[in-house]
Every structure is written in C-alpha cells, then in structure tokens.
Amino acid sequence: MVKKISAGVLALALTTSCVSSKVYKDLENKYADLKKENRQLSDDNESLTKERNQLDMQAKDLQGQLEKLKAERDKLAADYAAAQSNLKTLKESYSALEKNSSEALDSNMKKNRELLAQLEAKEKALAAEQERLNKLKSELQNRSQRVDELEGMIAAQEANLKRLKETLSRALNSFEGKGLTVEQKNGKVYVSMENKLLFGSGSWTVGTEGKKAVSEVAKVLADNPDIAVLIEGHTDNVPYNGSGQIANNWDLSTKRATAIVNIIRENKGVDPKNLTAAGRGEYAPVATNETAEGKSKNRRIEIILTPKLDEISKMLNEI
Template identity: 40%
Template sequence: MKKIVYLAACLLLLSSCVSKKKYLLAENGRLDGLERERILKEELTNSNNTISQLTARLNDLLRDTAEMGSDIRSYKQLLNSNLSENEKLNSFLQEKMLLLDERERTINDLQNMINAQNERVQALLNSVQDALMGFNSDELSVKLKDGKVYVAMSDKLLFESGSARVDKRGKEALAKLAEVLNKQNDIDVFIEGHTDTKPINTVQFKDNWDLSVIRATSVVRILTKDYGVNPLQIQPSGRGEYMPVADNETTEGRAKNRRTEIIMAPKLDKLFQMLNQ
C-alpha cells in the first residue's frame, strides 16, 4: 500500500512537474511573441517616423528644387534679355559709327571744298589787283571781305556829278576788270550803285534810288555789251543812300559814299548741295 501510495505520489508529482514545465514553456513562448510584437511595433513606429522625416525632407528638396528651377529660368531669361540688349547696343553702336564715318567724310569733303574755294577767291583777288594796278586809291579800292572780292569804284572814276553815263576813264577800268571776269566761269558778279544823302530830283532821276539803280545798270550794260561778260552771271542793284561807308556830313565822306561796288563771289552751288544731303 505504501508502495502504491508512494508510486501514486511520484506519478502525481511527475505529472505535476510535466504540466508546470509545459506551462512555463508556453508562457515563455507567449512572452517572446509579445516582445517580438512590441519590438516590431517599435521598429514600425521608428520606420514610420523615418519615413515621415524622409518625406518631409523630400518635400523640402522638391520645394528647393522648384525654387532653384524658377531662379535658373529667371537667370536664363535675364541673361537672354541682357544678350538681346547687348546685341541692340552693339547694333546701335555700329550704326552710329557708320553715321560718324559718313559725317567725317562729308566734313572732310566740305573742308576740302572750302579750302579750294578760298584758294580761288585769293587767286581772283590777286588777278583783280593786278588788272587794276594802274588806278589810284581815290579812284577805286580792292579788298577781300566775307569770302568775296569787292571793287569799289568812285563816281569820280565812272560818272560826272548827277550823271549815269560812264566816262572814258571809267570804261578803261571796266575793260580791265572784264578781262578778269571773262576768265571766271564759276563766280557771280553783283553791281551795286550807292549815293550820298544829298537829295536829287531831275528829269531823269526822281531820287537817289533812281540814280543808284541806273548807274548800276549802266555799268552792267558796258560789261556785257561792250566787253562780253556773261549776262547770266551778273546782277545790278541800287542801294541809294542807305549803305554808307563814311560820314555824309563831310565832303570827303560823301565822296566815299558815292561809289559803284562790283562784288565777285564764287558760286556755292556744290557746297549747298553737299549741305542738303
């Protein structure tokens, strides 16, 4: 009986030991699963956090990339704009350089023409002075003024007092002058009659206007008809008493004012044409 009880107790104890062992094993297994689950959840949470961080970083990078792309496009546009402006400036500069070159050529051409004109005027002055060398200073004077040659002949040389008829001595002077004029095809000749302030009223002349105009016309008629000066290059006019060169209150002054001026001026047609281009 004792053996039976002892055996039964041993079996019970053994059975109890086996069950406890199984329980511990089962309990350990359950705990390991919970731990793994906890670890997995923690790793999942960490992964989610990491993904969130990466997503945020990616969004930041995308935003920065978009801004950078916008800046690059702006810079490209600005660069293209600057290039366009530079091209425009270069084109404008080249145009102005060409215009400047053209202006410089025109200025040089004008300067050459003016120099040539001055040389012709000086040569004309020399020719007139040489031709009229035999006449006294109280009979006529020759001078250069404003690019023109002026020959002032006194009425003492050309006319009697109150007359428009040219006398012999005056015709000699006009003949000498005509020799010079006939060699000059590129000049204009202006004949101007001048008087003093003493009034005149005769059958032939109503006033000094009449006297100055008719005296100028008489000189033109002699130059053209008697000495062959081209009528197309000569023009008469009367100035009356209104362009004095001396004081009309003195005898000497009035004598200087009673004169006929022959003005020779080179034609300026070519200069005017160049200036109007």
C-alpha cells in the same frame, strides 16, 4: 599787291618833303583801310576757328557716347559669360538629378528653362547693343569725314577768293590812284570805283577811262563763272537837281548800276544770270557827307563778287 604798292607809296611820301598834304592824307586813308581789312580777315579767321572748335566738341561728345556704349557692351558680355557658366552648372545638376525623383527633376528642369530664357534675352540685348554701337561708329566716321571735307572746301573757297582779288588787282593796277580800290572782306571781293572815274555830274553815261576799267573786271568775271556779281550804285546826300528821266538820287544810282551791268554784258563770256544791278542812293555812305572829300568817296559804284556757297551750305545742314 595793293598792300605792297600802298605801303611803298606811303613810305615814299613820308621820306619826301615836297609831297602835297592831300596826297599824304590820301595815302594815310589807304593805309588805314588796309589795316581795317587786316583786322577783318583776322575776325573771319577767328570765326572759322570757333566753328571748327564747335565741331571738335561735337566729335568728342560722340566719342564719349561711343565709349559708354562699349562699356555697356562689355558688361552685357560679362553677364552673358556668367549666364553660360550657370547654364553649364545647371546642365551638370540636371544630369545628376535625373537619378532622383520626378518631382525634383521637374523642378530643376523648370529652373533650367528659366535660365535658358534669360540667357536668350541677354544674347538678344547684346546683339542689339552691338548693332547700335556699330551704327554710332559709322555715324561718327561719316561726320568726321564731312567735317574734314567742309574744312577743305572753306579753305579752297578762301584761297579762290584771294586769287580772284589778286587777279583783279593786277588787271586794274593801272587805275589805282584814280578812285578805284579792290578789297577782300566778309568772304567777298569788293571792287569800288568812285564816280570821278566813271560818270560826269548827274550823268549815267560811262566815260572812256571808266569803260576800260569795267571791261577789265568783265574779263576776270568771264574766267570765273561760279561768282555771283552785285553791282551797287551810290550817291552822296546832295539832292538831284536835274530833270527828265531821273526823279532823285535813288533813280540816278540805279541807272548808273545798270549802265555798269550793260558794259559787263558786252563780254559774252559773262553769264547774265550771275549779274544783279541795285541802286542804294545816299543810304549806304562809306564816308562823311560833311566834306567834299567824303562826298567824293560816297559817289561810287561797288562791284561785289560773292562765291556760290550752295555746296558748303548743304554740307553744314548735313552735319
């Protein structure tokens, strides 16, 4: 929905001569961000495809081992049949030699016993190979099933993230253009709020409009209890010149992140164990600090929503 609205606004801006250059520049920047998101999604898809190809190669290797074992089993079966034929011949010889001298009879009986021993050994080897083959087939089937389950879980996780992003975009639609963006990248959903929507200069008290936006995010989180939530506070590189409880930008960013956590916690449907507050200071900028516009983008709160991947990690370790 964000993409459609951004594209529409950009088109309107391009066809309307009275739009200010700042609005036009903002629209250009949003369009560039959307292109960047699209490239990131393509990279994620390529990474998942590579993982699937690797699993397919492993399955082919196991299939090759299976065919090799089948060939060995068939050879043992042929040897077994030949040994049975020899045994039949020896039995016939044994019957004929019963009429001969005891010495000749003893010699043939000895050979017969040796062949019987060889036959028994080949039967045991054939049974062992058959057992190994059955075990390998079972392992191959189990691995193939786990790969299918893993692919299904990854696809479902991706679909859930997309739905979460769309739900947040709808919930925060009224705040677009006020320094708030919603993005899906790197298997996570990012809600970024510039400080102009949330805080006054040097303050960590959230304004009325900012509280409304954070409360809307909390409603969505209450409906998604399996999402880990990291709230990061960020500043520009201008040193903090205030006094009192704050020592520097890092302290300020931490207090701002904690202030957002406290607002989210007002929604009793949100599990506090899923929330983490972190201050990043000026050390993770998204734009240059050489311009006022870049500094404004760097002064922000990022709410990073991450699905819990315990089950997927467990399955990957089992494959």
